[in-house]
Amino acid sequence: MGNSERPKILIVDDVREYLYSLENALGREFNVLAAASMDEAKEVMNKEVELVLLDIRLNEEPQNRDGIFLLEWCKKNYPLKPVVMMSSHRDFDMAVDALNLGASYFLRKPINIPQLKALLRNIIEQARLSEENVRLRKKLSEYENKD
């Protein structure tokens, strides 16, 4: 499968070693962009990205909420793009916040890679259908307005 056929995803995690490992593990099936911080993620995010896999904490501080802020930013600027959150902490409050803000899923590390791949494929498929739905409804509405 060539790069163009693979869904483009963005992975954001502050631990670079883990980022490399996820890139390697998902790289055969997805076209992976990687970012290690909120600013880096905002820079590389674009409309071609079909899904964002985002760590809830983007530094070591226990109260860090950069992942949540980035989720809000994604939902504001790319409302139809699904965001999957992940964390190695038991961040129940943050998990609830994330789901309320529109995250598609919340994963706890350590992550099972085959399950992650299946999850990402399903969510991307659903998102594609939703986008298609929106596009067709818009077209239909335009068509009806013409009449």
Next chain:
Amino acid sequence: MYKVFLSYLTKEGFKVAILDDDSNDLSKTLEQVESLKTYDVGIASHEINFTEIGELSESLEDMGVSLGILDENLPLPGFGTALGGMLVEEGIPVLFLSAGDEPPGEKFWLKWYRKGPKETYNLIFEGLKKCFENQSVEENFFEETVEKAVADISSLKHRIAHCFLSIDVDLQGISTAEETNLGEAKEYLANVLWGNEGEPHKPLGYYVEKLKEARRLAGLEEEEPNTIQKMLVDQDLLSNEHWICVKRLLGDGPIYNSSVYPLLAALDSLLGGGCCKIREEQLSILNDDKMETLVEYFSDLRKCWDESKTETEISWDFDECFVEGMSKYSFHDWFVSLNEALDKLRTDLPV
């Protein structure tokens, strides 16, 4: 007249009396208690009131003392060898301080006396906990220590997780690739070990060092107890079943007692064999007959285990430490079980 020195700790209406027949010892205890303030444990103030007990006009109970803390051998003429006996009879709970190793009696509590401030606090903690079991004062008074213990375990879990998160993904990646194509799996393994151009190389001994680091964090590598070990003692968790699982999974005793040690050592030996050569040579190592089955190691720990078992005759009986349904031959399942044990350890704290 025999002198007994007395001072008080007060906290929200609760009065703790500290008694000693030696004013210097009492001062030392007070110094320790004073330094407890740095832990912000909620001791509002203490009132230094060196008093000869013979001059007390009313009993400690009448004075509103909630708890007595005293030297286990504190004698008082007319009341036997220990003043504590009298206090217990009066219905005042007593916490005995001792420099000895043996408890003075079943109904008393023994703790090492001349320890640092944290130990002194925990000594008071335990005494009060026993005295005021199920009463709200316990929560108010000890909330902070328990919160700190929760934070300690959370931090331990987080830091241990970071030792293995990347390795876990790498090994799953190799294993997944192997299912479809052995050649691809070898390429993947080479990538993991030596990286692509421009990526940082792993230092020699990287894999076993990660296990050592996790053990160090849990206090299993050092002779001196670390913060975690002290917290476990304080919270009475040393013989907790989940802590025992954590220890067994990380290697209870020498490092090679860990179920994943043979795998990590095998990865290190590959890393060492290839780190100074060019990539083609590195890949050729994986094509050697000897290395033909190496990739299989990383999807099934059994091979590593079997070899190691022959060499060291260690018993790999870890079944009860694994989450139900998980395989002791899988690194990922080992890692999930380790995380689970740490989570359960935290939930065993009296929050």
